[in-house]
Amino acid sequence: xxxxxxxxxxxxxxxxxxxxxxxxxxxxxxxxxxxxxxxxxxxxxxxxxxxxxxxxxxxxxxxxxxxxxxxxxxxxxxxxxxxxxxxxxxxxxxxxxxxxxxxxxxxxxxxxxxxxxxxxxxxxxxxxxxxxxxxxxxxxxxxxxxxxxxxxxxxxxxxxxxxxxxxxxxxxxxxxxxxxxxxxxx
Amino acid sequence: xxxxxxxxxxxxxxxxxxxxxxxxxxxxxxxxxxxxxxxxxxxxxxxxxxxx
Numbered sequence: 523x524x525x526x527x528x529x530x531x532x533x534x535x536x537x538x539x540x541x542x543x544x545x546x547x548x549x550x551x552x553x554x555x556x557x558x559x560x561x562x563x564x565x566x567x568x569x570x571x572x573x574x575x576x577x578x579x580x581x582x583x584x585x586x587x588x589x590x591x592x593x594x595x596x597x598x599x600x601x602x603x604x605x606x607x608x609x610x611x612x613x614x615x616x617x618x619x620x621x622x623x624x625x626x627x628x629x630x631x632x633x634x635x636x637x638x639x640x641x642x643x644x645x646x647x648x649x650x651x652x653x654x655x656x657x658x659x660x661x662x663x664x665x666x667x668x669x670x671x672x673x674x675x676x677x678x679x680x681x682x683x684x685x686x687x688x689x690x691x692x693x694x695x696x697x698x699x700x701x702x703x704x705x706x707x708x
Numbered sequence: 709x710x711x712x713x714x715x716x717x718x719x720x721x722x723x724x725x726x727x728x729x730x731x732x733x734x735x736x737x738x739x740x741x742x743x744x745x746x747x748x749x750x751x752x753x754x755x756x757x758x759x760x
Contacts (some may be wrong), residue, residue: 561711561747561751562748562751562752565711565714565731565744565747565748565751567709567715568714568715568744568747569710569744571715571719571722571742572718572721572737572740572744573719574718574722575718575721575722575725575733575737577728578722578725579725579730579733582725582726582728582730583728583730592725592734592737595741596741598743599741599744599748602748606752615724616728647760674722677722678722678723678726681715681718681719681722682716682719684713684715685711685712685716685719686712688711688712688714688715689709689711689712689743691711692710692711692712693709693710694709695709696709696710696750697710697751698709699751
């Protein structure tokens with residue numbers, strides 16, 4: 523069994539929708555429960571947006587091992603940040619930072635998500651059939667469908683939304699360790 | 709401001725990738741990774757409210 527380029531591109535679009543869903547859940551928690559993300563939490567969101575660059579390149583240029591490499595590099599950074607935050611709260615009796623979601627804190631879920639991203643990129647790299655047409659000129663890559671185009675613009679819009687949210691939260695100075703209000707609106 | 713720049717950087721990388729500027733998108737991506745690693749090192753050594 524092998525995988526063609528069109529299925530690989532479709533799966534990359536699904537990955538973009540998954541990243542968008544993660545960013546939306548984090549945003550919902552921030553707005554609905556007024557839980558402002560800490561610097562390490564914001565950095566995990568940054569790593570999720572970095573994770574999206576590889577799939578966007580795949581949708582535009584077709585599947586290439588380089589694009590999966592970008593996913594692994596971004597996921598390693600995100601896992602490092604999330605792992606660091608897990609270790610900060612690993613002591614018995616520590617309540618952790620923020621509220622829990624289905625029994626785990628968001629940084630624990632983020633660590634799991636980054637591990638899954640590395641696993642997914644590794645599994646995708648095993649299917650050689652998707653790279654068969656990569657010698658063709660970049661301009662010859664097939665035009666993306668509405669499903670794929672929608673995934674790209676959704677994740678770009680959410681990244682920009684996060685940029686302005688972080689700006690509102692931190693203002694012009696460095697972000698406080700435990701933010702409780704939006705610095706820009708004080 | 710530091711996180712605004714980081715988010716904006718990766719939004720720019722995605723937009724450049726979409727506009728078929730692949731080499732430039734890669735440069736912006738790796739610049740963003742170095743920047744994010746620098747922010748991580750800065751905040752990873754914040755004073756820690758340890759429980760012991």
